[in-house]
Amino acid sequence: MVDNPRADDRKLRVALLAGEPSGDVLGASLMRALRSETDGRVEFIGTGGALMEAEGLHSLFPIADMAIMGFVELLPRARFLLRRIDQAAKFILAESPDVVVTIDSPGYTRRVMQRALIRSFPIVHYVAPTVWAWRPGRARRLARLCNHLLTLLPFEPPYFEVVGLPTTFVGHPAVETLATARRSEAEADQAGRGFRQRHGITADTRLLALMPGSRKGEVNKLLPVFTEVLARLKAQGQQLHLLIPTVETVADIVRAAAATLPFPATVLDTAPERYAAMLAADAALAASGTATLELGLAGTPTVLAYRVNPINAAIMRRFIRISYVGLVNILQQREIMPEFLQENCTAEKIAPALLGLLVDPVARQRQIDGCAAVAAQLGANDPVPPAHRAARAVLAVAAKRLPAPA
Numbered sequence: 258m259v260d261n262p263r264a265d266d267r268k269l270r271v272a273l274l275a276g277e278p279s280g281d282v283l284g285a286s287l288m289r290a291l292r293s294e295t296d297g298r299v300e301f302i303g304t305g306g307a308l309m310e311a312e313g314l315h316s317l318f319p320i321a322d323m324a325i326m327g328f329v330e331l332l333p334r335a336r337f338l339l340r341r342i343d344q345a346a347k348f349i350l351a352e353s354p355d356v357v358v359t360i361d362s363p364g365y366t367r368r369v370m371q372r373a374l375i376r377s378f379p380i381v382h383y384v385a386p387t388v389w390a391w392r393p394g395r396a397r398r399l400a401r402l403c404n405h406l407l408t409l410l411p412f413e414p415p416y417f418e419v420v421g422l423p424t425t426f427v428g429h430p431a432v433e434t435l436a437t438a439r440r441s442e443a444e445a446d447q448a449g450r451g452f453r454q455r456h457g458i459t460a461d462t463r464l465l466a467l468m469p470g471s472r473k474g475e476v477n478k479l480l481p482v483f484t485e486v487l488a489r490l491k492a493q494g495q496q497l498h499l500l501i502p503t504v505e506t507v508a509d510i511v512r513a514a515a516a517t518l519p520f521p522a523t524v525l526d527t528a529p530e531r532y533a534a535m536l537a538a539d540a541a542l543a544a545s546g547t548a549t550l551e552l553g554l555a556g557t558p559t560v561l562a563y564r565v566n567p568i569n570a571a572i573m574r575r576f577i578r579i580s581y582v583g584l585v586n587i588l589q590q591r592e593i594m595p596e597f598l599q600e601n602c603t604a605e606k607i608a609p610a611l612l613g614l615l616v617d618p619v620a621r622q623r624q625i626d627g628c629a630a631v632a633a634q635l636g637a638n639d640p641v642p643p644a645h646r647a648a649r650a651v652l653a654v655a656a657k658r659l660p661a662p663a
Contacts, residue, residue, distance in 0.1 A: 269295060269655060272354040273303040273314065274345060274369060276323035276362030278471045278504040279547045281306030282528070283360050283383060286430050288312040290648035302352055304345060307505050308528060317348055321506045323365045338365075346372035356655040358383055359403070363395075370402040379404040379654050383647065385413045385424075396420050405654045407647050410588070411634060425650045428636030428643035431547065435554040436637070438532035445533075452530075452537040456523050458498055463615065466500045466538035466557060467522070468548045469511070475544050476507045478564050480514050483542055485604035490612060491519045499523070500538055502531035502548075540614040540621075542607065545582050549594060553585040553628035554635075558614040558621045561594045564602040585631050593627035 271291060275284040285308035291299050292312075301313060306320045322341050346369045349357055357373075359366035361384035370380055380403040388396045389412070399406065400422035407427050408414055414424040445451045453460060467487075469479040490497065499522035503511040508526050515522040525534045535541070535555040543549050545563040552559040561583045580586075585593045595610045597603070613620045636643055 269299045269356075269652075270352070270354040271299055271301050271651070271655075272349050272352065272357040273301060273305060273309065273360060274349070274357065274362075274366055275303075275305045275309060275360040276320055276365035278306060278320075278506055280360040280362055280384075281308045281320060281504075282434070282547075283430055284309045284314075284358075285312050286433070286644035287358065287360075287383070287647050287651070288314065290642070290644040291651065294645065294648045294652060302354060303349070303357075317345060323362060339368075341365075342368045343372065345369050349373060349378075350376060354378055356381060356651060358651055360384060367399070367402065374402070379657075381405045381407060381651050381654050383407045384409060385417065388416050389413065396422070405650065407650055409635075409643075410584075411636075425646070427646040427650060428639060429550065430643050431551045431554050432632060432635050432637045433642040433644060434532060435536070435551060438529065438536060439555075441529065442533050442536055452533045458523070462498045463496065464500055464534075464538045465497045465520075465611075465615070466502065466534055466541035466543070466552065466559075467518075468502055468541060468543035468552075469507075470544035470546065471504045471506055471548075473507055473510060474565075475563075476510050476514075479544055479562060479602075480510075482562065482564065482602055482604055482607070484514075484518060486542060486608045486611060487519045489604055489608040490615075493608075493612065495612070495615065496520075500525065500534040502526075502534045504531075540611065542611055545596075545598075547584075550584045550631075553594065553624075554632050554637075556625050556628060558624045559594050560597065560607060560611045560614065562597045562602045562607055564599055585628055588631050588634050589627055591627075593624055593631075 273284045275281050284305045288301055288309060289312060303314060304317045304320055305314045310316055318341060342365060350373055355378060357378055357380045359370060359380060359382045363386055382403045385406055385408040386395045396417050397420045400420045406417050406422050406424040408424060409429045411426050414426050417424045442452060467483055469476045469483055497520045499518060499520050501511055501515055501522055502525045512524050515524050525531050535552050535557055538557050541552045541557050541559040543552060543559055543561060545561050549559055549561050581596060583594050583596055597607050
């Protein structure tokens with residue numbers, strides 16, 4: 258337990274700004290940890306999704322407003338997005354909380370920070386920009402905007418400390434989330450209420466997790482490719498049941514598409530069932546992003562795929578400095594999960610790789626072993642969960658920066 262940094266009897270006021278589903282997951286876990294670390298003497302304001310709202314946040318606006326992918330897709334909505342950014346910046350300046358935590362979503366949170374340079378509160382940014390992959394100058398720019406940085410990956414702090422930004426590696430929340438989900442599912446299985454029983458799926462049915470992304474642009478680009486992959490698997494005699502974990506920003510699109518897929522599908526849109534589906538699946542086909550790391554930590558052999566607008570891809574290729582895009586592969590510096598990107602993101606190339614992970618025990622075990630090593634890198638063996646390490650860092654910043662009580 259960390260002492261509440263308030264010198265008076267008021268609750269600590271924390272503003273959290275999340276702009277997409279992955280940030281909503283982080284924000285909700287941080288809220289629970291802050292409540293625990295302060296014995297409940299904390300209140301929250303800001304922006305977040307369904308998970309953060311379930312923890313007591315009344316979001317200033319729906320985070321779906323900010324979930325835009327790519328340079329090209331952003332342009333038609335730029336004026337609307339800037340109004341939302343101004344709204345968030347004016348809100349935190351008017352509310353003057355004890356500490357602000359901006360969570361990932363750099364296009365949103367960085368602009369809010371820029372509009373709040375003259376302020377009486379500290380800002381902690383949660384999730385480092387990938388300066389080790391592209392645009393290293395972002396480290397110095399971030400150092401001018403916030404007071405402290407929390408990183409998910411163990412090799413990230415030196416990139417920011419060298420430019421004078423205090424940084425704390427807290428570990429990846431997926432480690433904690435999947436460990437909790439695994440315990441819950443083990444208890445459910447023992448009580449006869451496991452995932453397959455809950456969804457009426459027989460024990461001998463092979464399950465494939467399908468995760469086409471959390472942004473509309475991603476889903477619209479990847480679902481046609483994923484559908485063709487499934488058609489090829491069916492033509493080769495595979496009998497599958499699809500598990501489609503999704504999030505609020507794209508749930509309607511995913512549900513509509515599920516009815517048209519070549520195999521029966523179950524759509525999961527609550528956090529516990531999404532993670533239970535990852536643990537239950539025999540294999541997965543997923544868009545690059547946090548989901549592929551979560552699948553790796555769940556021990557689910559996965560094929561990673563991604564495709565963006567060709568203009569976006571051309572711009573990104575000028576700056577990218579890494580050999581892989583999947584975090585599992587980046588952390589191990591080798592291809593644990595097969596990656597099919599851009600022009601290689603085709604059903605013709607993806608289907609054989611996915612079939613191998615479904616039927617080849619050697620290929621499956623090779624990936625499972627590689628992902629187990631990643632879990633250790635991300636703090637799986639640390640007795641303090643990542644969210645609590647993040648909460649303690651936030652409280653330490655608030656304690657040092659709070660003005661003296663009147």
